[in-house]
Amino acid sequence: MGDIIIDSFLKKFSTKNNLLSFDHFTQFEMFTNFLSIYNEYNSMSFNLTDTLTGKATQGIDGIAIIVNGKICTSLKEIEDLIESTGYLDAKFVLIQAKTSSKFNSEELGGFFRWCKTFFKESSDLFSSDEMKNFIEMKNFIYQNAELMTRHTPFCELYFMTTGIWNEDANLVNIVNDGKQELENLNMFNNDIVNFIPCGSKELQELYRKTTTISKTTITLEKRVTLPKIKNIDSAYSGVIPFSEFKKIIIDKNGNIKSVFEDNIRDYLETSKNAVNKDIEETIKSNNFEYFCILNNGITVVTDKLISSGDEIVIENYQIVNGCQTSHVLYENKDLEGIDNLLIPVKIIATKDINIKGDITRATNNQTAVSKQELEALTHFQKTLEEFYEASNNSSLEILYERRTNQYKQKDISLYKIVNIEIQVKVFSSMFLDLPHNASGHHGKLLNSLGDDIFNLNHSYYPYYISGLIYCFMEEYFLNNKIDKMYKKYRFHIIMIAWYLMNSSRVPDFTNKKSTQKYCEKMKIILLDRNQNINLLKQSINILIDSKLNLDLANRKTSELASNTKKIQD
Secondary structure: OOOHHHHHHHHHHHHHOOOOOOOHHHHHHHHHHHHHHHHHHOOOOOOHHHHEOOOOOOOOOEEEEEEOOEEEOOHHHHHHHHHHHOOOOEEEEEEEEOOOOOOOHHHHHHHHHHHHHHHOOOOOOOOOHHHHHHHHHHHHHHHOHHHOOOOOOEEEEEEEOOOOOOOOHHHHHHHHHHHHHHHOOOOOHHHOOEEEEEOHHHHHHHHHHHHOOOEEEEEOOEEEEOOOEOOEOEEEEEEEEHHHHHHHHEOOOOOEOOOOOOOOOOOOOHHHOHHHHHHHHHHHOOOHHHHHHHOOOEEEEEEEEEEEOOEEEEEEEEEEEOHHHHHHHHHOOOOOOHHHOEEEEEEEEOOOHHHHHHHHHHHOOOOOOOHHHHHHHHHHHHHHHHHHHHHOEOOEOOEEEOOOOOOOOOOOOHHHEEEHHHHHHHHHHHHOOOHHHOOOOHHHHHHHHHHHOOOOOOOOHHHHHHHHHHHHHHHHHHOOOOOHHHHHHHHHHHHHHHHHHOOOOOOOOOOHHHHHHHHHHHHHHHOOHHHHHHHHHHHHHHHHHOOOOOOOOOHHHHHOHHHHHHHHO
């Protein structure tokens, strides 16, 4: 490409994610997809290969569909999110990558034409399975427009090169014409399409954003310094106007930040949650002065706090209580006068992980969350993270991510990171015979499993084993050692592989000694690359030869419990 800085960043990214066997353009395509989507999503918790549109696709290299704050890769995930929240918010992110050192008018015009084709009611010019899946999700979203109670979908278009965007009049005209044609479809929020041209300078900024920790500076005038406490570096309690609080939860693009992952509850839509409804009613009634006495407030835990006068800098922070309040405030951020609303807040600086867990439990003691749930999503998750680390060796490293972006500064491939969503899906597929449920939203699946998962008495070994086979499989999909056409059946493949490795019944996972013995046999097989890839290929052959009529183009075949039963038989 000739841009020495971008070439350096691209090489680091490709080395880190095991992409060096790909041609230069494919590396750049994945690189720019990652940067664009991270900029909109504020999280690394997505699969790179799920963003690709397929080699046969013209004009669009990457797509992310974000529904209710979650990247969705299947229609089933969207259905589950709607069922659990009762509403529909959507954002479409479309990306075109060009390795040329300038913005080309023909390529730019083509990008807009193909974007318009994607949003048309009939989009049969796209033939790849990947695009058919994106189009199916897009159509479903618009078919459920009555659930868009807040706004119609946002549309973000990223055009990525290594050139310089200098507002060339010819290019600006092409952009304006392209945006106008899309906006005339009347499909987007306020009929606005956001176009983001990214040249060398912008790519550098986006890449650096993916490697820096969360950090913000706020003014906290009305505060009390709490007394010195063991293992607490510093702590403040007070009130903060929304004009300052939004610096904590909203990024410069207007997106809500991923700073809630230590909070044990997902955000619940206002209409389905009495607490959220009360918060919103207080705000919308313009009773701003009552908010700070009616609301329990926000608790922020930060690794580092620097105070200078009324200014406070917080680094690598999490909101451990106040997820619901924060989201309701975010949804009403444009309400006239809301910047003056005062919010009760506690900011606590500590690096002690046990103290963080204690704070999370103490500040989430509402009746809606049981003590068992609190323990499962604090102590269990932390110990599971430690188990993954202890199980690694010099030739293999996979990590458990219990907090979003906790490894963003670590030199590890994205596919070697198992987050809570992946863990729920692979564990339930491998050991609970539920691969047909794994294509949906993990929150619904988690709620249905009860004590069958993240049980405080469970051995951690099965969780690690299921994460291990998943990471190897994702690597093989990424590097084309296993055909991507089978990816929608990846959870079924994991279940079959488990059957092939074991003739005995699953032990009681609360019996840690027998569970360890059971899992160690599987670990020996999985750590041998020749054995594990042959195992996965054999599992695919069994899947093909099973009694179900394998229709790779039909998503529903992977979601049927009856098909799981046929595989088992």
